[in-house]
Amino acid sequence: MNYGHPVRFGTFVTPVSASPNTPVELARRSEELGFDLVTFQDHPYQPAFLDTWTLMSWVAGRTERVHLAGNVLNVPLRNPAVLARSAASLDLLSGGRLDLALGAGAFWDAIEAMGGPRRTPGDAVDALSEAVDVVRGILDAGDQTPLRVDGRHHRAAGAGRGPLPAHRIPIWLGAQRPRMQRLIGRKADGWVVSLPNLRPGDLRAGNKIIDEAAAGAGREPADVRRLVNIAGRFSPRRGGLLDGPPQQWVDELLPLVVEEGVGTFILMTDDADMMARFAGEVAPALREAVDRELPAPLPTAEPRDSAARAARRDDIDYAGVPASLADSAVEPGDIAYPRVRSTYLRGGAPGLVLRPRDSAEVADALAFARRHPHLPLAVRSGGHGISGRSTNDGGIVIDLGLIDGIEVLDEATRRVRIGAGARWKQVAAALRPYGWALSSGDYGGVGVGGLATAGGIGFLGRKHGLTIDHVRAVEMVLADGSVVRASDTENPELLWAVRGAGANLGVVTWFEFEVDEVGDVGWAQLALDASDPATFLEEFGRVASAAPRDTTAFLVMGPPRRGQPAVAQVMAVVDSADPDVIVEQLEPFARIAPLYQQQVVITPYAGVMATASDGDHQGHGEPVTRSAFTREITPELAAAVADLLRSGVVYFFQVRTVGGAVADVDPDATAYAHRDAGFSLIAMGVDRKRLDQLWDSLAEHFDGLYLSFETDRRPERVADAYPPRTLARLRGLKRRLDPDNLFRDNLNIQPADADRAVAGATGVNA
Amino acid sequence: MTDYGQDLLFGTFVTPTAQPARYAVDRAVLADRVGLDLVTFQDHPYQPSFHDTWTLLSYVASRTERVTVAGNVLNLPLRQPAVLARAAASLDLLSGGRFELGLGAGAFWDGVEAMGGRRLSTGHAVDALAEGIGVIREIWTADRRGGARFDGDHYRLHGAKRGPLPAHDIGIWVGAYKPRMLALTGRLADGWLPSLGYLPGGTADLTDLNKHIDEAAAEAGRDPAAVRRLLNVGGRFTAQAGGFLDGPPQRWAEDLAGLTFEYGTSAFILADDDPAAIELFAAEVAPATRELVAAERSR
Structure with missing residues (x-):
């Protein structure tokens, strides 16, 4: 029988130490020739050979595409826990190209030496089982x-797990005897065997043992790939097994695939x-012959094993994932799942993460999502x-991270096309060589799509405006799957809405921005005494709003901590490379209160963004936040915030100064309407109810809110985010573009009451 | 005042974090490009947030051209010495002689044990390191006839084949602080690799520590100069000189040259992941230090 594995081809290269470059070159040649895999035998007692792990690591650095494996690694001389971490490392370094093939050991004199x-032999099988x-x-x-593995031969006594490899590293075992074959059926992902060592019938007999052992362990025979080392020669005339012209090889290997299931x-x-x-002459012909011979062609991607399929959610049609997205989709049982399940501040357990590469694939993803309302x-x-909840429990995530291109469209007008999945640190780094920058948020790890559809209150804001104020056009996929462009001339109403409420109306895949000329900037981080938080806040508000437009300052405060001085962190950018100007603009901030610590550097804007971590998100739980705009920080507001901090309910309180260029824009020009705000306030806590109670009691000081930082799900918040005129326009658009409210996991705008006469007509030109 | 007269080496000590996967590789490639002599990584095989150091060293050597790579220092308790010896020879062969063997006795025994390794007392760990070095040198002695034999309490060879012969005479550098380890270093090692941050008295401690090594070397009939004195250092590049290794590159150069004259330190390994610091160390500190040392030595 055939197990449905795509057929792969590898080489088995002798790791000679006498001419160390030879195996390296043969490995590179294997890759050039299109082999899928390069393998090396492992005999650590044999000085005529290079150490196999070292060689594999070296070869990984000299190859790009080909997978690498020992054939097979000697477990008696390799600590399995160290080996596993080494495998994860090599897999990460090589971009997912390491496969593990392990052996129980055979040359005991040499091992003992x-x-x-x-x-x-029996102990060796047990030891290998423990090692697995x-x-x-x-x-x-x-x-x-x-x-914890408490084996007789191998132990792990509370070892930390990881690192997480780049791909699911299969564990193949070399085996000839039934005991080992049973172990493979129970635990392994592959059976490695050498054809020259087999007698007729051995392959079938071994398969049978493995298949039965797999079934007995609740697995499927298809969970085990069958790998066969082959030797032979090409000769003009047909001789013995694999001794003849290429067509003879094809003829002899074909039944091994079709009848014995070799992969x-x-x-x-x-x-x-x-x-x-x-x-050139065997591999492609064999693949073709296999596809002719089998009832259906083999898949091109490795199928998920039964354990991965068992982790699936019941109510998702996994088999129906569009073909365009199938190979990049991540399911709960996949190795990449821990990397994508959670976000920066939120723990998640989605049932499926789709990773489209362009607008058409986003449309495919949305079609799939519409089938799971x-x-x-x-x-x-x-x-x-x-507020834009980019993960969930049991649902679907459309992750735009692969749409992350950054392309300069026109240098003269500083027009740049940026994918929604790019991070702001990448954007800043890409614009730096041109002497340009685009004001973003305060952290370079944030993605372009979320920020540029909400607002974008950043460190260049008072001089250059919001991020959305630089959006000139977008490419967007609507709820019905249509791909549209919005600009001043095409679907202008949609462009208006995207700039402040984009998440409610569709998935923006690409933005066209007009970016600014920005040279080096002064980047200041000041730690100041905040033992009198009310006075400090009031004073900060006065200084920050009185500062010239080239200076944008943010403030972070926390609750007083016992035994520690209360410290406020001021982070500010001065859009000037002149040290005298920078010092002049920062001095008023430094005078607000005694200065504990200061760091001021002159850096490109990219330097301000560069500190963001590149690591995967590991958020837990649900963020509990509130947001508000205020025109000014009055003494009353400052006192109220001081009380709020003293309450202990808020562990993080941030003030972002706006105004300046942000306020130059007509409130009706974008769906972000609170142009007259002087400050954006953000409070983060742990206790939803207590935070809401306290924050609600401050309402008299607030003028609306900035949707990005609001997690209160009560419907009134929508009216805080959008003034009535703006909201009415948005609800009308929502009704036309997303009447079924597909895009609702955000600060959700309800579609306007259905009016059957207009419903259905999108009014948007695809 | 002890200057052992070796050429100066400058290197980096880069965090081998596994995430992002290429973080350490990028910094190693930078170190190679800007002309540093050494790229080193700590080795804690029980630490899952780090890459496996051996794998990383091999990969980095493959992606670089000139720089020498070394563990700083490798965890012997979790690395079988005979296998390590052949792996070291292999990496030296593949890299054309760009490998040195930094070794340590192990310190975090909970971690070692969690990985299936043996828990050793401090004293036994020192003995085991001495035996490990013996095993490694036996394997490297490829031209001697007969199988390699070593009968230790912790490590044994029973007629193992010798070789392969490394591409160059690989130095064994030992991380050591306490008298028994220092004595072992003087007796058996080619280099001593402590971290300045672990010396409670700062650089002043080096005098006494050096003395232990020198005496043990002399007792074993070795020239104390046969043990290169390396040092992991950290500091800050700032516009104005603040203190030891806190100031502009010229201040660093004066401080490091001072260590060479005062304590015989001849390899400076910068523990800093910041690419800008790595570049400054290579482009400005290293040449300025070499100049100061050359000038003083030629007087």
Whole structure:
């Protein structure tokens, strides 16, 4: 039988130490020839060979595409826990190209000579079984519990798991005997065997044992790939097995695939010409013959094993994932899942993460989401969304991270096209060589899509306005899957709405921005005494709003901590490279209160953004935040905030200064309407109810809110975010563009009351 | 005043974080490009947030051209010495002689044990390191006839094959602070690799520590100068000189040259992941230090 694995081809290169470059070059040649895999035998007691792990790591640095594996690694001389971490490392460094093939050991005299153990055949199988448990346990980095394996030969006594590899590293085992074959069926992902060592019928007999053992362990035979090392020669006339012209090889290998289910052939040779002949004349012909012979062609991607499929949610049609998205989709049982499940501030457990690469694939993803109307739908650019919930429990996530291009369209007008999945640190770094910058938020890890559809209150804001004030056009996918462009001349009403309420109306895939000329800037981080928080706040408000437009300052405060001085952090950018100007603008801030610490550097804007971590998000729970705009920080507001901080309910309080260029824009020009605000306030807490109570009591001081930082789900918040005229326009658009409210996992605008006469007509030109 | 007269080496000590995967590689490639002599990584195999150091060293050597790579220092308790010896020789062969072997006795025994390794007392760990070095040198002695034999309490060889022969005479650098480890270093090692941050008395401690090494070397019939004195250092680049290794590059150069004259330190390894600091260290501190040391030595 055939197990449905795509057929792969590999080479088996002798790791000679006498000419160390030879195996490296043969590995590179294998890659050039299109082999999928390069393998090396591992005999650590054999000085005629290079150390296999070292060689594989070296070869990984000299190749781009080909997978690497030992054939097979000697477990008696390699600590399995260290080996597992090494495998994860090599997989990460090589971009997901490491496969693990392990062996129980065979040459016990030599192993013992190295100071290793001598094991009976039975013990060797047990030891390998324990080693597999250790290796799997370490590689299973999504599991937070310490690893314990209490074996007779191999132990893990509370070892931390990880690092998380780049792809699911398969564990293949070399085996000839039934005991080992049963172990493979129970635990392994592959059976490695050498054809020259087999007698007729051995392959079928071994398969049967493996298949039965797999079934007995609740697995499926297809969970185990069958890999066969082959040797032979090309000769003009037909001779014995694999001794003849390429067509004879094809004829002889074909039944091994079709009838015995072999998925991988590994050619044992150090002859580059033979490799070339095999790659050119055997491999492609064999693939074609297999597809002709089998009832259906084999898949091109590795199928998920039964354990991964078991982690699926019941109410998602996984088999129906559009073909365009299938290979990049991440499911709960996938190795990449811990990397994508959560966001910066929110823990998540989505049932499916789709990762489209362009607008057409976003449309495919939305079509899939429309077929699951009962499930939450999150749209993610960088995963920093607070009100825009970019993960969920059991639902669908559309992750735009692969749409992250940055392209200068016109240097004269500083027009730049940026994908929604790019991060602001990448944007800043890409614009830097042109002497340009685009004001973003305060953290370079944030994604473009979320910020540029909400507002974008950043460090260049008072001089250059909001991020959305630079949006000139967007490419966007609507709820019905249509791909539209919005600009001043095409769908202008949609462009108006995207700039402040985009998340409610569709998925923006690409933005066209007009960016600013920005040279080096002064970047200041000041720590000041805030033991009198009310006075401090009031004074900060006065200084920050009186500062010239080139200076934009943010403030972070926390609750008083016992035994520690109360400290306020002021972060400010002065859009000037002149040290005298920078010092002059910062001095009023430094005079607000005694200065504990200061750091001022002159840096490109990219330097301000560069500090963001590139790591995966590991958020837990739900963020509890409130947001508000205020025109000024009055003494009454300052006193109220001081009380709020003293309450202990708020652990993080931020003030972002706006005004300046932000206020130059007509409130009706964009869906972000609170142009007269002087400050954006953000409070983060833990207790939803207490935070809401306290924040609600401050309402008299507030004039609306900035939707990005609001997590209160009560419907009144929408009216705080959008003044009546703006909201009416938005509800009308929402009714036309998203009447079924597909995009609702955000500060949600309800469609205007249905008016059957207009419903259905989008009014938007695709 | 002890200057052992070796050429100066300048290197980096980069955090081998596994995420982002290429963080350490990028900094190592930078160090190679700007002309540093060494790229080193700490080795804590029980620490899942780090790359496996051996894998990283091998990969980095493959992606660089000139720089020498070394563990700083490798965890012997979790690395089988005979296998390590062949791996070291292999990496030295593949890289054309760009590998040195930094070794440590192990310190975090909970971590070692969690990984299936043996928990050793401090004393036994020192003995084990001495035996490990013996095993490694036996394996590297490729031209001697007969199988390699070593009968230790912790490590043994029973007629293992010797080799492969490394591309160059690989130095064994030991991380050591306490008298027994320092004595081992003087007796058996080619280099001593402590971290300034672990010296409670700062650089002043080096005098006494050096003395232990020198005496042990002399007792073993070795020239104390056969043990290179390396040092992991950290500091701050600032416009105005503030203190030791806190100031502009020229201030650093004066401080480091001072260490060479005063304590014989001849390799400075900067523990800093900041690419700008790595560049300054290579472009300004290293040449200025070399100049000061050359001038003083030629007097």
